[in-house]
């Protein structure tokens with residue numbers, strides 16, 4: 446019975462957070478691909494979902510000079526990467542960044558990304574009302 450009470454309290458607390466100025470954005474399945482020595486660019490992937498329309502404006506990480514949002518596109522029969530200025534995340538729809546699709550490109554890595562380590566990504570979102578929100582996430586480096 447005591448456990449149940451704790452659970453209810455926890456739910457009440459998290460509901461409280463959701464109603465603060467920071468609107469809830471859920472980020473899942475984040476990971477970065479391990480790189481080999483000498484490789485200067487890396488890639489990171491994640492899924493983003495929110496209850497209202499949001500837009501991913503920018504990403505930064507301490508492990509690289511800059512981060513770009515890229516999509517894959519076939520041009521004259523060749524798969525090419527194209528940089529996006531922003532990434533729209535429609536309300537209620539999970540947008541997944543994955544290998545071969547939209548991804549985060551980590552440009553000018555400061556050191557190789559080693560499997561088993563974690564990297565930090567700071568995501569800047571904006572809402573339709575013009576307000577912005579930062580979210581910092583930890584992504585494991587995986588050798589896959």
Ligand SMILES: [Cu+2]
Nearest residue numbers: 515526548550
């Ligand atoms: Cu890319």
